[in-house]
Amino acid sequence: MGCAASTETGFDPAHPYELHPDVALRNEPFGALAYHYGNRRLTFLRSPELVRLVGELGAHGSVTDSMAALGISEARQPSLVRALASLASSDVVRPRASAPAPAAGGQDGG
Amino acid sequence: MAAERLADELSRGLDAPICLTWELTYGCNLSCVHCLSSSGLRDPEELTTSEALGFVDGLAAMQVFYVNIGGGEPTLRPDFCEIVEYAVSRKVGVKFSTNGTTMTPGRARRFAEMGYLDIQISLDGASPSSNDPVRGAGTFAAALRAMERLAEAGFASFKVSVVVTRHNAGELAQMLALAGRFGAELRLTRLRPSGRGAASWHELRPTAEQLAGVHAFLVAHPQVLTGDSFFHLGPLGEQPLAGLNLCGAGRVVCLVDPIGDVYACPFVMHPEFRAGSIRQAGGFAAVWRESELFTGLRKPSPAGACNACGSFGACHGGCMAAKFFTGLPLDGPDPECVLGHGERALAHLGAGGSPARRLPVHGGPGHGKPGRPVPVAFGSLGASLTR
Numbered sequence: 001m002g003c004a005a006s007t008e009t010g011f012d013p014a015h016p017y018e019l020h021p022d023v024a025l026r027n028e029p030f031g032a033l034a035y036h037y038g039n040r041r042l043t044f045l046r047s048p049e050l051v052r053l054v055g056e057l058g059a060h061g062s063v064t065d066s067m068a069a070l071g072i073s074e075a076r077q078p079s080l081v082r083a084l085a086s087l088a089s090s091d092v093v094r095p096r097a098s099a100p101a102p103a104a105g106g107q108d109g110g
Numbered sequence: 111m112a113a114e115r116l117a118d119e120l121s122r123g124l125d126a127p128i129c130l131t132w133e134l135t136y137g138c139n140l141s142c143v144h145c146l147s148s149s150g151l152r153d154p155e156e157l158t159t160s161e162a163l164g165f166v167d168g169l170a171a172m173q174v175f176y177v178n179i180g181g182g183e184p185t186l187r188p189d190f191c192e193i194v195e196y197a198v199s200r201k202v203g204v205k206f207s208t209n210g211t212t213m214t215p216g217r218a219r220r221f222a223e224m225g226y227l228d229i230q231i232s233l234d235g236a237s238p239s240s241n242d243p244v245r246g247a248g249t250f251a252a253a254l255r256a257m258e259r260l261a262e263a264g265f266a267s268f269k270v271s272v273v274v275t276r277h278n279a280g281e282l283a284q285m286l287a288l289a290g291r292f293g294a295e296l297r298l299t300r301l302r303p304s305g306r307g308a309a310s311w312h313e314l315r316p317t318a319e320q321l322a323g324v325h326a327f328l329v330a331h332p333q334v335l336t337g338d339s340f341f342h343l344g345p346l347g348e349q350p351l352a353g354l355n356l357c358g359a360g361r362v363v364c365l366v367d368p369i370g371d372v373y374a375c376p377f378v379m380h381p382e383f384r385a386g387s388i389r390q391a392g393g394f395a396a397v398w399r400e401s402e403l404f405t406g407l408r409k410p411s412p413a414g415a416c417n418a419c420g421s422f423g424a425c426h427g428g429c430m431a432a433k434f435f436t437g438l439p440l441d442g443p444d445p446e447c448v449l450g451h452g453e454r455a456l457a458h459l460g461a462g463g464s465p466a467r468r469l470p471v472h473g474g475p476g477h478g479k480p481g482r483p484v485p486v487a488f489g490s491l492g493a494s495l496t497r
Contacts, residue, residue, distance in 0.1 A: 024201070026126070026173040030119045033128065035175035037203065037226055042128065042175065044116060 011085035013063035013077075018096040019054055027051065034092045043092050049076070050083050057093060117356045123408035126172035126398065128362045131376040134162075134184040134193070135368050140209050142234075142245045144273060144314060146377055147367075148305040149182040156368040159189040161389070165366070166197045168394050176203030176226070178376075182368065185212040191220065198226045207232055207271060209249060210256025218256075218263035230271040230297065231256055236284035240277045244314070261292045269335065271297045276313075279320035282327045286334065297335035298324070300342075302377045303435040303445075311436075318453075321446060322346055342428035342444045345421035357430055360385065360407035364398065372397045374407055377431035414441025421449060428452075 019025070022038040031045040034054075045051050052070055053063075060066040063084060067077055087093045137152035138145070157165065169177065177197065184190055185208050197204050205228035221227060231253050235241030238250040260268050270289040272278065278285070282298070289296040303311035316324065325346040328334060332352050341355040354362075360374035370388040373379050385404050386397035398404060416427045427433075428444020436445045437459050443451035 024173065024175065026175070028124055029122075030116075033124075033175075037175075037201065040176075040203065040228065046116065046119075 011081070011088045013067075013081050013084070015063070016057070016061050016096045017063055017084070017088065017093045018058040020091055020094045023092050025051065025054070034087075036091060039091060041090060043087065043090055045083075045087070045092075047083075050080060053080055053084070054087070054093060058096065117354055120354065120358070120362050121356055121408070121410075123361045123404070126174050126395075127364055128174075128358075129176050129178060130169075130174060130363060131178045131180060131365045132165075133180050133182060133365065133367050134190070135182040135187050137186045138181060138183045138209075139186065139211055140183065140246050140249060142306070143310045144234075144244060144275070144301055144305075144307040146302055146305040146307055147180075147182065147379065152182075152186075153368055157370050157388075159192065161370065162189070162193050163196050165370070165388055165394060166193070166200055166202055168388070169197075169202045170200040172395055172398075174202060176205060179204055179206040181207075183209055183212070185217075191217075194227065195224065198224050201226070204228070205230060205269075208256070209245070210253040211249075213256035213259050215259050215263065218259040218265060221260070222263040222265040229260065229265065229268040231260075231268060231294075232271050232273075233285075233288075234273050234275060235278040236281040236288055240281060244273075244275065244277070257292045257294065261294075267293060267295055269295050269297045271299065273301050274298050274316055274320075274324055275301055276316050276320065279316045279324060282324070286331065295333070295335055296331075297337065298328070298340070299337050300339040300429070300432075302429070302431050304377050304379070304431055308435050315446070318446075318448070318450075321448065325351070325448075328352075339429075342425050342432075342446055343448055344424035346448050350424065356426060359383075359430055360404040364404070366394070372401070374403060375431055377429070378434055380434070382434075412441060414439065415455075416441070416443055416451070419443075419449065419451065 020036065023034050023036050026033045026035070031047050032051040034043045034045055036043070045054065049072065053066060053072070056066045056070055057063065060069055063081065067080065072080065084093060133147055135152055135156055136147060136149045138149040141150060179194070184206055187193070194204050194206065203226035207230040210231045221229060232245070233241060233250070233253045234244045235250065241250040242248070257270070270285065272285055286296045301307060301311065301315055321343060324340065325343040328336060328340060328351055329347060336351070336353060338353040338355065338358070340351060341353060344350050344355060363376065364385070365373040365376040365379065366388060367373065367379055372385045372388060372394065374383045374385060383403065385401035388394040388397065390397070413422045413427065416422045425444065425447070427441070428447060430440055432445050433440050433442065436456060438445055438452070438455050443455055445452040445456055
């Protein structure tokens with residue numbers, strides 16, 4: 001039961017990302033459930049901090065900027081980047097063309 | 111391990127189920143000997159179309175991402191397509207189980223056009239000789255015809271769902287190949303002694319040797335779906351099987367029966383595990399969040415008699431339904447415990463050690479049907495489940 005390696009996915013925190021439009025988030029005490037209506041996969045986001053970050057991705061020009069906007073400490077950033085890389089590999093988040101999205105969030109529910 | 115911590119979190123329950131099993135009708139045109147819900151005739155009290163659509167609204171509000179619809183044969187309800195289309199339109203995805211007998215080319219095309227829809231064709235053997243004695247004469251041919259029609263209609267990746275029995279346990283590789291011929295996925299589930307399965311269980315259940323073979327097959331073929339039903343085999347391997355490997359009853363899954371009663375587990379439609387009804391004030395959400403039964407199930411449970419066994423962490427004592435319907439204590443071993451504790455407990459029961467109890471109390475429109483929780487692959491911070 002190996003852990004996903006971020007290097008395999010080509011995930012780059014200097015690039016802009018967004019929540020995949022086919023994904024809905026449902027908040028839970030441990031973070032959130034993410035359901036991908038396209039590939040029918042359910043993914044657990046296992047920290048509220050990660051959920052906030054995913055919600056903020058669309059509003060910034062890079063993942064790093066999103067983390068800065070949320071005031072996430074440098075010590076915490078590597079584990080969040082690994083988590084995002086894993087979410088990217090399962091298509092929960094995806095790369096976005098560089099212009100910031102009009103507004104963060106916008107998923108049904110949450 | 112991350113996986114175990116996640117299981118601990120889930121065992122305390124969620125605000126809404128991850129998915130739930132919804133038995134739409136007790137009506138069925140077959141009479142399978144292992145039917146968990148003893149289905150046959152429709153119950154006159156089954157939910158009306160408007161009640162069913164209202165229930166879907168409640169699920170959408172709770173963000174239940176999908177439901178597993180079964181029965182009975184759910185496609186026999188005249189409003190079946192209406193209910194499915196409505197659910198899908200509310201973004202409550204549907205996976206339904208069918209014996210395939212009603213799958214006309216036209217219906218297959220209609221299903222192929224719907225998003226958020228999965229189909230499971232039930233088939234219990236790789237040939238009529240192993241399937242038909244369990245499911246009825248002609249059912250192998252009917253299921254294959256349905257599979258052909260779905261494939262012709264371009265329905266992507268439906269599932270072939272197999273209850274593993276003594277008669278098909280040697281055919282798993284053939285079943286996998288058969289599913290592959292139609293671009294379908296194979297799904298194996300455990301035979302439970304519920305409904306009519308209570309009477310056929312002793313005769314149909316795989317032998318200990320066969321169960322070891324099932325475990326080896328699942329380890330070798332991680333793409334095979336199981337609905338997490340074989341976690342009781344965990345101690346056979348050093349690594350856990352893919353999946354959450356926990357009993358999700360009342361914690362992450364539950365069952366709603368054709369008359370709207372809510373049960374903790376898709377396999378135990380019995381008054382002791384009835385939490386309430388979607389027809390009562392507050393509807394399904396109130397039952398899920400507040401019923402005494404469900405809130406009780408979310409509290410830590412002691413390992414009981416299994417505490418002394420070093421493998422409790424691998425199997426968590428096995429399946430509540432299997433214990434319940436064989437008369438074993440719920441805090442004791444699973445009847446199919448791979449270390450043999452279950453066999454000894456059953457023998458003790460047979461010798462009058464404690465009263466054999468609780469075989470299903472109903473005939474006709476009956477109770478207790480297959481549940482389909484979720485197979486899983488773990489990532490780092492997140493576990494992903496595919497249905």
